[in-house]
Amino acid sequence: MVKKKFSERCYSLLKKVPKGRVTTYKALAEGMGCRAYQAVGSAMNKNPYAPKVPCHRVVNSNGSVGGFAYGVKKKIEILKTEGVCVENGKIINFEKILYEF
């Protein structure tokens, strides 16, 4: 076992992110020892674990929310519910709530 797909690893790592925090595609990829930023995004796009994985806690490295399968607007709403401040599609206190592995 252990032989999980790349995406599966992304989800597992992502589940490690506590509420009220966000992470970046870059942090996720590098956190698992890869540089597949794009691959992480692609995995989220398919998002087979939609409600099981907090994909809404993943944002771009520049602090922008990036995208979301359910709609960026929805993503922001969820983040606000989690206690994250979002303004104009950007994360406030991005570096303060950024969770790295």
Added chain:
DNA sequence: CGGTTGACCAAGT
């Protein structure tokens, strides 16, 4: 197995 795509990133113009 080669080419395209993607919720990306960094640097250059």
Added chain:
DNA sequence: GACTTGGCCAACC
């Protein structure tokens, strides 16, 4: 600050 180019890796055709 906005757009372009190159690079990166996995998934799909």
